[in-house]
Amino acid sequence: MENEKLLDLEELDMPEDELFSFIDNSTLDSEKITAPRYSYWHSVFRVFFRKKINIVILAVLAVILLFTYVYPTVTDYDKYANLLDASAKHLTPSAAINKFGFSLRWILGAGASGESTFDAIWYGSRISITLALICAAINMTVGVLVGAVWGFSKKVDIVMQEVYNIIGNVPYILLISVVVMIMSASFWSMVFAMTVTGWLYIAYFMRTQVIIIRDREYNLASRCLGTSTMRIAMKNILPFMTSVIVTYTATEIPSYISSEVFLSYIGMGLSDMSLGKLIYAAESAMVTPGWQFEFWSPVVISAIITVVLYVVGQNLGDASDPRTHM
Amino acid sequence: MAKYLLKRILHAILSVIAVVMIVMILIYSLMNRQLIFSSDSVYAKTTNNAKQTYMLRKWEEYGYLDYVTYSDYLQMLTDSGEIDEDTRAKVVNFARKAGSDSEEVQVYIDKFNDYYTKKGYTVNRLDAVTAGKKLANGGQQQYYAYKDKPLISRLVTYFTSIISVDNVHYVEEDLENRGITFTTHDPVYGGEKFSPAIMGNGTKYKYLLYCNDKFPWIHQNLVTINLGKSYSVNMGIDVFTTMISSQGSYVNSVITYPTGLTEESADDLHMATYAADSLDSSIVFTSRYTDHYTSVPTVKGGMSKMGYSFSIGICAVVISYLLGVPLGILMARKKDKLVDKLGTVYIIFIIAVPSLAYIFLFKAIGYKMGLPTVFNVDSTSKLMYVLPVVSLSLPSIASLMKWLRRYMIDQMNSDYVKFARSGGLSESEIFSKHILKNAIIPIVHGIPGSILGALTGAIITERVYVVPGAGNLLTQAINKYDNSVIVGVTLYYAILSVTSLILGDILMSMVDPRISFSSKAR
Numbered sequence: 133m134e135n136e137k138l139l140d141l142e143e144l145d146m147p148e149d150e151l152f153s154f155i156d157n158s159t160l161d162s163e164k165i166t167a168p169r170y171s172y173w174h175s176v177f178r179v180f181f182r183k184k185i186n187i188v189i190l191a192v193l194a195v196i197l198l199f200t201y202v203y204p205t206v207t208d209y210d211k212y213a214n215l216l217d218a219s220a221k222h223l224t225p226s227a228a229i230n231k232f233g234f235s236l237r238w239i240l241g242a243g244a245s246g247e248s249t250f251d252a253i254w255y256g257s258r259i260s261i262t263l264a265l266i267c268a269a270i271n272m273t274v275g276v277l278v279g280a281v282w283g284f285s286k287k288v289d290i291v292m293q294e295v296y297n298i299i300g301n302v303p304y305i306l307l308i309s310v311v312v313m314i315m316s317a318s319f320w321s322m323v324f325a326m327t328v329t330g331w332l333y334i335a336y337f338m339r340t341q342v343i344i345i346r347d348r349e350y351n352l353a354s355r356c357l358g359t360s361t362m363r364i365a366m367k368n369i370l371p372f373m374t375s376v377i378v379t380y381t382a383t384e385i386p387s388y389i390s391s392e393v394f395l396s397y398i399g400m401g402l403s404d405m406s407l408g409k410l411i412y413a414a415e416s417a418m419v420t421p422g423w424q425f426e427f428w429s430p431v432v433i434s435a436i437i438t439v440v441l442y443v444v445g446q447n448l449g450d451a452s453d454p455r456t457h458m
Numbered sequence: 459m460a461k462y463l464l465k466r467i468l469h470a471i472l473s474v475i476a477v478v479m480i481v482m483i484l485i486y487s488l489m490n491r492q493l494i495f496s497s498d499s500v501y502a503k504t505t506n507n508a509k510q511t512y513m514l515r516k517w518e519e520y521g522y523l524d525y526v527t528y529s530d531y532l533q534m535l536t537d538s539g540e541i542d543e544d545t546r547a548k549v550v551n552f553a554r555k556a557g558s559d560s561e562e563v564q565v566y567i568d569k570f571n572d573y574y575t576k577k578g579y580t581v582n583r584l585d586a587v588t589a590g591k592k593l594a595n596g597g598q599q600q601y602y603a604y605k606d607k608p609l610i611s612r613l614v615t616y617f618t619s620i621i622s623v624d625n626v627h628y629v630e631e632d633l634e635n636r637g638i639t640f641t642t643h644d645p646v647y648g649g650e651k652f653s654p655a656i657m658g659n660g661t662k663y664k665y666l667l668y669c670n671d672k673f674p675w676i677h678q679n680l681v682t683i684n685l686g687k688s689y690s691v692n693m694g695i696d697v698f699t700t701m702i703s704s705q706g707s708y709v710n711s712v713i714t715y716p717t718g719l720t721e722e723s724a725d726d727l728h729m730a731t732y733a734a735d736s737l738d739s740s741i742v743f744t745s746r747y748t749d750h751y752t753s754v755p756t757v758k759g760g761m762s763k764m765g766y767s768f769s770i771g772i773c774a775v776v777i778s779y780l781l782g783v784p785l786g787i788l789m790a791r792k793k794d795k796l797v798d799k800l801g802t803v804y805i806i807f808i809i810a811v812p813s814l815a816y817i818f819l820f821k822a823i824g825y826k827m828g829l830p831t832v833f834n835v836d837s838t839s840k841l842m843y844v845l846p847v848v849s850l851s852l853p854s855i856a857s858l859m860k861w862l863r864r865y866m867i868d869q870m871n872s873d874y875v876k877f878a879r880s881g882g883l884s885e886s887e888i889f890s891k892h893i894l895k896n897a898i899i900p901i902v903h904g905i906p907g908s909i910l911g912a913l914t915g916a917i918i919t920e921r922v923y924v925v926p927g928a929g930n931l932l933t934q935a936i937n938k939y940d941n942s943v944i945v946g947v948t949l950y951y952a953i954l955s956v957t958s959l960i961l962g963d964i965l966m967s968m969v970d971p972r973i974s975f976s977s978k979a980r
Contacts, residue, residue: 301952306948310485427818
């Protein structure tokens with residue numbers, strides 16, 4: 133009885149094409165799988181900018197990069213310009229502004245040879261940040277590539293494990309100082325010293341990550357279906373690695389700045405006035421009343437730089453994890 | 459298990475040897491030897507031939523090469539009885555220019571040349587540098603041979619001389635009644651108190667085994683560890699001795715010398731070593747000693763370098779586990795709540811800010827609070843330990859929190875937790891009895907590492923707070939090009955790190971019965 137009712141189209145008061153109807157089995161359509169349009173990097177940035185704090189931090193990072201790379205090119209900084217002026221040395225910000233008049237360069241006071249602390253910091257951070265970026269680029273590239281091979285091949289694993297055990301025990305400071313002694317304390321020898329074994333630790337980390345994912349069922353299934361190893365590496369494993377790599381890079385870049393500061397402090401760093409060297413040179417100023425600004429300014433700025441780089445990297449790492457894209 | 463352990467230990471020994479080899483290549487082959495003279499005033503002053511021989515002599519002292527002069531060679535021949543003293547004295551002086559020697563001298567000059575060329579040495583003769591008829595400053599003629607120490611033989615001699623056992627044939631001079639004696643009443647205590655000791659004659663140390671009132675009460679000098687004799691950091695003293703000998707000011711006590719003389723002194727008679735022909739050299743010795751065991755170190759009030767590093771380090775380790783583990787658990791339990799967010803901020807701060815920056819920050823805060831910021835060896839105040847311990851424990855608390863939180867959150871999503879929850883267990887039960895037990899395993903693995911790591915000291919902390927610890931030994935040695943100290947400290951680090959890895963694995967398998975090393979992995 134109810135069937136009869138439903139069949140009565142007029143009672144439903146609906147057009148015919150809104151009702152169920154039989155359609156033919158189309159072989160062409162059944163080959164297509166439809167899903168919402170998904171672009172990986174588009175989603176990464178959508179998730180990244182969803183957090184408002186990220187925009188603020190990115191703005192801070194932009195300011196920092198502006199000061200490190202653009203500011204030194206538009207100002208001419210001469211460390212020894214005021215060397216003969218005894219009254220220009222070790223000035224607090226207010227004293228410096230009183231003496232030289234208000235300008236951005238004197239807002240952090242003046243240093244031991246009458247130079248502007250503000251300018252010195254940005255010149256130093258240009259060296260430090262460049263060093264960190266170059267080292268991170270080299271180490272991450274080599275480390276990820278070697279780590280991928282290391283994780284995939286069991287033979288390579290046996291050899292590399294031993295290499296890792298041995299190199300990992302050579303004191304890091306010793307290696308750096310020997311390289312610096314052999315090649316002089318220039319920028320590029322520092323890059324060499326930090327990358328000559330630095331990639332090994334990243335490769336080891338990547339190896340573990342690759343091993344975890346390598347033997348998952350979907351990869352086994354993929355292999356059974358005849359996918360080549362290269363394709364498994366590129367299409368099945370690399371997407372999983374992206375967020376890990378980005379997160380790791382986020383910790384790496386600040387860590388190079390930190391170790392540069394550390395090496396300079398123990399007297400084995402660069403000969404250029406990097407951030408670490410500035411801190412090292414101003415160490416005695418920390419305990420001298422009235423001079424503290426010289427010491428704390430580079431310390432605080434280097435802390436801000438590393439924190440900002442770290443937070444941006446971590447959040448980008450979170451955003452690049454496809455599981456957060458839902 | 460035993461077989462696996464044996465294999466691991468063998469592996470560890472091999473990798474330690476490889477590490478030492480790499481370090482030896484780094485410092486002896488790759489580093490520029492000329493660097494050791496960069497701040498040497500004597501080098502700058504010497505000229506002509508003297509400069510050449512000075513360089514070679516220094517290089518020998520720093521362990522780069524073997525260096526033998528002609529007169530050393532003649533002395534060696536005299537000692538072995540090949541030539542007598544008169545001949546030696548006759549032929550030891552050679553002419554200013556090569557080829558103008560007398561026939562008698564020429565015989566030995568050739569002999570020297572043949573002997574050392576055969577052994578692979580480079581033999582060199584420098585003609586005198588004259589200014590007019592007189593010798594120029596440092597222009598004395600020189601005749602010598604030198605040879606770089608090959609890596610393999612350097613490595614072998616190094617490893618075979620690490621552990622040395624004292625024996626009665628140590629002293630080369632003629633001695634009456636060589637041998638070992640046992641006494642139940644140690645003469646150092648006046649011979650009245652019961653205190654057993656084993657004493658040797660002919661050995662390096664006078665006391666091979668003795669008792670005193672210091673931990674661990676029974677001490678020995680029979681087996682000594684040599685990691686490498688220091689040259690510039692602590693002249694002539696072994697690295698290991700440098701690390702374990704006490705520092706600070708002298709502690710006087712009434713002691714009885716072998717002659718019976720009692721005196722208030724800081725001499726540590728138990729550590730007396732043999733010094734050839736020293737007894738009659740000074741009235742100080744003749745009045746106190748009856749034999750040549752006169753070289754005595756002093757008793758000092760402070761701890762050793764390793765002692766300071768370890769006591770600061772171990773406090774920091776204990777504090778960081780006591781704080782880090784509960785805080786990590788708390789963060790995991792209150793995930794995404796305020797506690798978790800505060801903890802994350804702290805972790806980010808520690809990871810991202812250069813360690814130097816926050817150590818200085820805490821030094822400044824401590825200074826404002828009136829804590830001592832400089833370590834004083836002679837002070838008995840325990841307050842001076844506060845800042846170094848805090849500076850050391852802050853980063854390890856952060857890393858413990860970070861990892862424990864990570865492991866616990868990973869466990870929270872696993873099926874057995876859901877099952878336990880559906881079974882009606884309370885959250886605190888699930889956390890303490892199920893999640894924590896699984897999450898703590900990787901943390902347990904790191905415990906031996908952090909305890910043994912306390913022995914190596916911390917570079918920045920010790921430098922900032924002027925702690926006389928072991929952490930700065932390596933940087934000091936590198937700055938002073940003290941090669942044998944560098945090798946010794948590296949060996950020490952490497953041994954500690956491989957031991958802590960093995961101990962960590964053992965501890966992990968003890969905590970978690972599922973981990974077994976005896977059977978092959980499934």
